[in-house]
Amino acid sequence: MNPVVTPFRALHHTDKPLLLLPNAWDHASASALAAQGFEAIGTTSLGVAAAAGLPDGTAATRDLTLSLARQLGAGAFLLSVDAEDGFSQDPDDVAELARELADAGAVGINLEDGLGPVALHAAKIAAVKAAVPDLFVNARTDTYWLGDGGHAETCRRLDAYQQAGADGVFVPGLGDADRIAALVKTLDVPLNILYSPLGPTVARLGDLGVRRVSLGSLLYRRALGAAVDAAADIRAGRPPRGLTPTYADVQALSAEGPPRSVGASATR
Template sequence: MRAPGASTSPFSALHHADAPLLLPNAWDHASAVAMARRGFPAIGTTSLAVAAALGLPDGAAATRDETLELALVLGSQPFLLSVDAENGFSEDPDEVAEFARLLAAVGVVGINLEDGMGAVDRHAAKIAAVKAAVPGLFVNARTDTYWLGGHDEAETLSRLDAYQQAGADGVFVPGLTDERRIAALVARLDVPLNILYSPTGPAVSHLADLGVRRVSLGSLLYRRALGAALETLDAIGAGRRVSGRTPTYAETLDYGVAAPADR
């Protein structure tokens, strides 16, 4: 399953391997390096965590510079980096393409672009502009029909068809957990389908059986990290022992200052 003209990069190849690409999403240098050291060949970023850590809104095109700065920090690390760029931080396809060029220049190999349920032709134009500007950059085109909309199967398929025709290398439908609908989408697509992992949805192994080629964790790890911090505070305040894995000071310092290496 590979669309004509699709990227044949190492990152693209991970979407066509025997098992789906399980993509953890980081929010800073330490989290990305720690995940990569667990054996993950590719790491994504999560726009919610990047925004929340800075006290900025997510999905409001407020973190363009910060996203690029994080890409600059992570792009030279020994893992493949895909960046969550919200809607491209602009409604102008040329400006989105320029942002994609900047990302590719610092070592980014993939970009996630969401439609926010806006105009189909506008999002398709952004995808086409990015692929024309940076042909080797893997474009993961996201539709929010299940994340924000009314779970309309026909609209979802119509949007994804437009995006893959515009040159998307993969498509992403966060919020979709119904097994029948996932399998139906896979059967109709020419490019890999990306699903957002849900603790209440199908297991990764079952998503693989359904034909899903990429499983993203989104903001889950960041939210779990915040939850662990609050649980720790509650335990200390209640006089209970703190449980769970806690990296040492030295380990954490190492994650934070790890030197770049060749891929």
């Protein structure tokens, strides 16, 4: 059976530029990104965890992730949720989470294998697709992120996830252009790559056949860096550099109705 072509799925299968998916960590960051015209926004598990003083990748943020999805699910954008490994080793529990995320308004879920058993991750994917067929499952393998890479092992894992029903696959840490192009040729579903300032540009990734580029925790980490830089500038007697939205700009991000772009009243 062919999957239903939802608006989010369509963004992965059009001839227009690839899907650039920025990742938010709270309501304000998502609203600010939506105001810049991004049709789809993801969440970042690191941002959600770190904002609450919790470690990422330890299944500690299931409730926080679901709560954020409920805040963002009715927004003027398509929402994809980073759910680590599903916060459980039980495929039925992961499927229940997927149902709750879909009920909250999410249209996609990102599930990572953490280099765990291939069969278990495939079972999670199959359980999610059986429970919520229209939810876009982006199946991540960590062969490059946590392992030593390797085309054969990456292909073995991704093939199993495709067979289980994944709508797209994600290989963070892969930045070599030739390896990306070779991997694209083996896939039946769209490839998602994690953007790196040191890697290929978004345009180049599109030329290589990549259909989705995620920013992951980059924006959250940049925001932290900007806050520290601003405090250091003020301490040193300098005006803070960079864009500074006004109080009214930030207030507007929480107002009902379409999000408003942050104003030009910036301190540089």
